[in-house]
Amino acid sequence: MHATNDNRPPSFDAALIAYMPGMRRLASKLGYRGAEADDLVTDTIAYCLEHWTNFRGATDKMWNWIYWQMRGIDKNSRSKKRLQMVPEGRAYEIAETSANQVDVAHARQVVSLLAGRAGDMTMRLAMGDTLEEIAKQNGVSRERVRQIVGKERGRLLALMEAA
Structure with missing residues (x-):
């Protein structure tokens, strides 16, 4: 976990909220619909609020920074979706498959x-x-x-x- 820094400027929060419609459009472009799109936007906002110290206002543009945060969250969620959970009993069967x-x-x-x-x-x-x-x-x-x-x-x- 990151150390909390409560000195986040209110302008950062306001700008983040102002970009919510753009985040919804980006979620749609990334292939998310309905609740999945809302979840992606929510995850992005939470991530941005947690890592707000990584935003360099002097050199970064807010939308570009949000865009790359959302792309990273999207990539991580897609890689997690590819992982298939195997029921506990089946895991041993798969591991113990004898060689030809x-x-x-x-x-x-x-x-x-x-x-x-x-x-x-x-x-x-x-x-x-x-x-x-x-x-x-x-x-x-x-x-x-x-x-x-x-x-x-x-x-x-x-x-x-x-x-």
């Missing part, structure tokens, strides 16, 4: 082809270690690790294509 046996056999075959230091580096990178961590443990540079892993990947691809 053919895929498991293929992965085991690829891992069995990894050999030596290059294979270890490739496996560590695949498991999520960073180039820096691998380089530090092996006493080489990040670039050298990247080169070794690239060469090993090429070798694996050639072996897999030959098989």
Whole structure:
């Protein structure tokens, strides 16, 4: 939360209220209708009132500032709408989906082809270690690790294509 600053000038509030019809039109242009448009305007006003110290009256134009605040709120709300909630019981079912046996056999075959230091580096990178961590443990540079892993990947691809 932001620290409250009660020194907001009344002219800021008056200007914000004066731009409400424009905010409604902008909400309509962004594809909101009815209650959704009203919610977007309300969220924008609340955000502007909370973050009024970010408005630089000398360099910003009020409408431009409101416009960009509303666009940000719109983008955030649209990204939240794309998130789909999974019921608690279903989440475990989705997470526990077993891999296809053919895929498991293929992965085991690829891992069995990894050999030596290059294979270890490739496996560590695949498991999520960073180039820096691998380089530090092996006493080489990040670039050298990247080169070794690239060469090993090429070798694996050639072996897999030959098989």
